[in-house]
Amino acid sequence: MKQFIIDLFKLEKKPVKGLMAYEWVVMAYLVLTLIVIFFMYTTINNPQAMIFGRLRIVALTAAMWVVYRLAPCRATRFLRVGVQLGLLAWWYPDTFEINRHLPNLDHLFAQWEQDLFGCQPALLFSKALPGPIFSELFDMGYAAYYPMIAATAVYYFGWYYKEFNRATFIILSSFFIYYVIFIFVPVTGPTFYYKAIGLQNVTAGIFPNVHDYFNHHQECLPSPGYTDGIFYHLVEDAKAAGERPTAAFPSSHVGVSTICMLLLWHDRNYKLLAILAPFYLLLCCATVYIQAHYLIDAIAGFITAVILFAILLRISRKMITE
Incomplete structure (x- = not known):
C-alpha cells in the first residue's frame, strides 16, 4: 500500500x-454533435444550452489538462479519466435532444422482434x-452496470x-460510438413504445408508427417485477432521474459490460471475471426483463461489443505506459 501511494503521486x-487518446474521442464526438446541432438549430429545443454545455466540457477538459501538466502523475491521470467517465451521464440524455426530431423506428424493431x-x-x-427473487436479481444486475465499469x-x-x-480509451470510445x-437510429425501447401504443x-401484434410522438411525450411503463424490492426501487429511481426515450438499439448496457468482461479476459484476470460474470449475465437478461430493450437490442449489443473490442484493441495496441 505504501508503494502504491508513492507511485500514485x-x-x-x-x-x-497534449490530450489523452480518450479525450480526443470526446472532442471528436463533441464536434460531430455540434455540427448536427448547427444543422438542426431551428428545430432543436434550446440549442444554445446544448452549445454552452459543450463549451463547459471543453473548459473542464482543458482544466484537467492543466492540473495534469502542473503535477503529471498517476493521480492526475486518474482524475482526467474520472471526469470523462462522470460526464457520460450528461452525454446520454443529450442524444435524445437530437434524435427526438428524427423519425422514430420502434414500430420497425417491434415488428422485427x-x-x-x-x-x-x-x-x-x-x-x-x-x-420477487427473480425480479430483485435482475434489477440488481441492471444496477450493477456502472459499478462493473x-x-x-x-x-x-x-x-x-x-x-x-488503453482500457479507458476502449471503454470511452465504445460509449461514444454507441451514442x-x-x-x-432513434429507437426508444419497449418501456416507452409499449406505453405509447398501448399494451392491447x-x-x-399491432405496431403502429408513432412518428414524432416522443418529441412531446416521455412517459414510460413502470418496470415489471417485485415493486417492493430494494433493487427495483433503485432502478426506478435511476429511470426517474435520467431516463429518456432514446438509446435502445443496440443495448449499450450489454455492449459496454461485454467490453468490460473482454478487457478482464484480455488481462487474464479470471478471478475478477468470475466475480463479475453473474452480474453480467443478470444485467444482460435484465435489459429485456425490465423492458428497457427489445431482445434484438441485447443481441446486437453483444455482437457490436465483440466487433468494437477487436477493432479498438487493435487501434490502441501502442497505448501502453512503460
Missing part, C-alpha cells in the same frame, strides 16, 4: 503533452418469472497500470 519523467421470435420477449419474460477501470489503474490508458448510433396493441 510520483511525477512522471515523460508526461503526455415479432417476426423473429413470434412474440414480444420484453413483454413475456417478466410474466414468466414474476417472483468502475471496477474494470479501477482494476486496470491499480493492478495493470501499463494498459490503463452516435443512438442519435441516428402489443399483445395483438
Whole structure:
C-alpha cells in the first residue's frame, strides 16, 4: 500500500503533452454533435444550452489538462479519466435532444422482434418469472452496470497500470460510438413504445408508427417485477432521474459490460471475471426483463461489443505506459 501511494503521486519523467487518446474521442464526438446541432438549430429545443454545455466540457477538459501538466502523475491521470467517465451521464440524455426530431423506428424493431421470435420477449419474460427473487436479481444486475465499469477501470489503474490508458480509451470510445448510433437510429425501447401504443396493441401484434410522438411525450411503463424490492426501487429511481426515450438499439448496457468482461479476459484476470460474470449475465437478461430493450437490442449489443473490442484493441495496441 505504501508503494502504491508513492507511485500514485510520483511525477512522471515523460508526461503526455497534449490530450489523452480518450479525450480526443470526446472532442471528436463533441464536434460531430455540434455540427448536427448547427444543422438542426431551428428545430432543436434550446440549442444554445446544448452549445454552452459543450463549451463547459471543453473548459473542464482543458482544466484537467492543466492540473495534469502542473503535477503529471498517476493521480492526475486518474482524475482526467474520472471526469470523462462522470460526464457520460450528461452525454446520454443529450442524444435524445437530437434524435427526438428524427423519425422514430420502434414500430420497425417491434415488428422485427415479432417476426423473429413470434412474440414480444420484453413483454413475456417478466410474466414468466414474476417472483420477487427473480425480479430483485435482475434489477440488481441492471444496477450493477456502472459499478462493473468502475471496477474494470479501477482494476486496470491499480493492478495493470501499463494498459490503463488503453482500457479507458476502449471503454470511452465504445460509449461514444454507441451514442452516435443512438442519435441516428432513434429507437426508444419497449418501456416507452409499449406505453405509447398501448399494451392491447402489443399483445395483438399491432405496431403502429408513432412518428414524432416522443418529441412531446416521455412517459414510460413502470418496470415489471417485485415493486417492493430494494433493487427495483433503485432502478426506478435511476429511470426517474435520467431516463429518456432514446438509446435502445443496440443495448449499450450489454455492449459496454461485454467490453468490460473482454478487457478482464484480455488481462487474464479470471478471478475478477468470475466475480463479475453473474452480474453480467443478470444485467444482460435484465435489459429485456425490465423492458428497457427489445431482445434484438441485447443481441446486437453483444455482437457490436465483440466487433468494437477487436477493432479498438487493435487501434490502441501502442497505448501502453512503460
